[in-house]
Amino acid sequence: MVSWILSRVVVKWMMYWIIFALFTTAETFTDIFLPWLPFYYELKMAFVLWLLCPYTRGAGLLYRRFVHPTLARNEKEIDSCIVQAKERSCEAVLRFGRRGLNMAAMAAVQAAAKVRPPPIP
Incomplete structure (x- = not known):
């Protein structure tokens, strides 16, 4: 009720x-x-x-x-647009996620390369 x-x-x-x-x-x-x-x-x-x-x-x-x-x-056209938008959004998230991970990895490597070990007495 x-x-x-x-x-x-x-x-x-x-x-x-x-x-x-x-x-x-x-x-x-x-x-x-x-x-x-x-x-x-x-x-x-x-x-x-x-x-x-x-x-x-x-x-x-x-x-x-x-x-x-x-x-x-226009229900069929609307449904197909929703499916296409879903597929494109998944692809975009994966693409930007990969790009973000690559940038983070490069930043970590560059930061590690800039750190110098202390001089040995």
């Missing part, structure tokens, strides 16, 4: 944050071209309140109508 309630809350917040991220991305461009419109900032604030309000369920409506169908339509 508790896990069901918790999962419902998490899903609703995930829908909100996905829509809010898209809004923030669009806002970056609209803030350049549209701030001269009357009530521009008030409309932006009303839109965010509409997204948040549990009575209007704005974020859920936008997510179900636009985002989810787009994700479902």
Whole structure:
């Protein structure tokens, strides 16, 4: 029972944050071209309140109508990109790890070469 309630809350917040991220991305461009419109900032604030309000369920409506169908339509491409990113990230970690170990080994050899033994009396 508790896990069901918790999962419902998490899903609703995930829908909100996905829509809010898209809004923030669009806002970056609209803030350049549209701030001269009357009530521009008030409309932006009303839109965010509409997204948040549990009575209007704005974020859920936008997510179900636009985002989810787009994700479902492109699911195979998204999955293949995730697999490629995983493979590339593993290769990059191994490559940088080897490079780091080589640099550490060279630094140790150089430091050992610089140390001179004390003179023998």
